[in-house]
Amino acid sequence: MWTREQAAMFFRDVIKTEPDFSRLSQSVLQGYTCAVANEMEPERVQELAKVMKRKNVKLGADQLSCLVKMVMLRGIPKDLDSYPNDLLLFLRPSDYAATGSCKQYFANVGKASLDLLQRESSERRQLLLEALACLVCVQGHKAGGCQQSEGAKMLLYSGIQFYLISLCLVLLQKIPGTQVNKENAKILGHLVCDLGGEYIRSSAGALLKELSQCESFLPDQEEAIRSVISSGNTTFGPPQAWSASTLNELTGLIPVLDHSIWQKVPKNVLTFWLKNFARDSRLSRAQLATIVEELLPSRQKRDVGCPGELRITETVLNNDLMPIYYTPEELRACLKNVSVTNDFLQILDYPFSNEQLAVLKEKLDETYPDGYPDSLLPKLGRLTSLITTKDISKWKITSADMLAALLELDLQNEQVGIWVCFPAQICFLVWELLV
Structure with missing residues (x-):
């Protein structure tokens, strides 16, 4: 397997000599560069992008922002669904307005790697605003809400409509209790991860399944999730009625749960889950x-x-x-x-x-009162969180390989100050190894 940087070094030569991009591996395709794309015909770039989707090639934000310009060079492709979902994160509202259904568009955006855009960035906030505006104002709620008229359907093809919908949503966000139902939560996909605590509370348990796929949460989101789960008014029921399969479905939310919730979950259920499911979880x-x-x-x-x-x-x-x-x-x-x-x-x-x-x-x-042996240091695991400068001062690191192993340890942010130049020992060691 090539790294992205390695593949980029020979990407130009491969692209020039290979007429059928589908024969290229995922490892090679990730080496896409803007410089090479600028030397290609737009149609060939579009063909390349479609192959990237079929092979699930993961590109960086810089690669995607460049690729989207090349794909759109001669207008919006009618088959936008054939392109990588991540590419859609870098479109402007005026770009996707001509594609037809905003609902289908945001369903694809919801499958994209949202973390390619910085959390709380203006681009990411705007995506969520427009998605909610599309689903809430245009598509309408089954349980009452804005009804979609024939005129609204026609306006979907206009960039002005998306702008007006965004303004509509800004007003809606000021009204407490705005809800997202299960159907719309599924469409939003990863965009659900950016919904504020007010949405999570108002939507009851409708968002929990999608929220469990999120990598992290803000404090107000965590508080809202705990509130919804504690209420018991979800499809999962109250914590005291949970089973191991319930915990499995909620795995992504486990870091958010606190003692007030855990104490209600039957102990035998927790034990069974740990024995049978925990090893395969991403926790x-x-x-x-x-x-x-x-x-x-x-x-x-x-x-x-x-x-x-x-x-x-x-x-x-x-x-x-x-x-x-x-x-x-x-x-x-x-x-x-x-x-x-x-x-x-x-x-x-x-x-x-x-x-x-x-x-x-x-x-x-x-x-080991005089310090841990070299062979033990890379195996400390979570004990690294308890290591002090006094402990480190006793270590006898005698090789560059051992130093490299230490620097690869997964340290918490608060430990970096202790480890990186704890005081002078590692700096001195680095100097000794270099000279």
């Missing part, structure tokens, strides 16, 4: 740890040794659900007679709560 270990915390035993603290039934064996170490069986105190007691082996190191990637992670770090600190 991070830190996010899964949130669920683990809800399942931690509620046994009272006691100053005794490790209970016999909780003794840590090789089988336990190989079970990635190990965290749900131990309170932090029990984990501390049961780790006392466990040596730091490869089996132990693999559990560092399990979804432990922060309190449990602190216990694991204690175990490593006791085992």
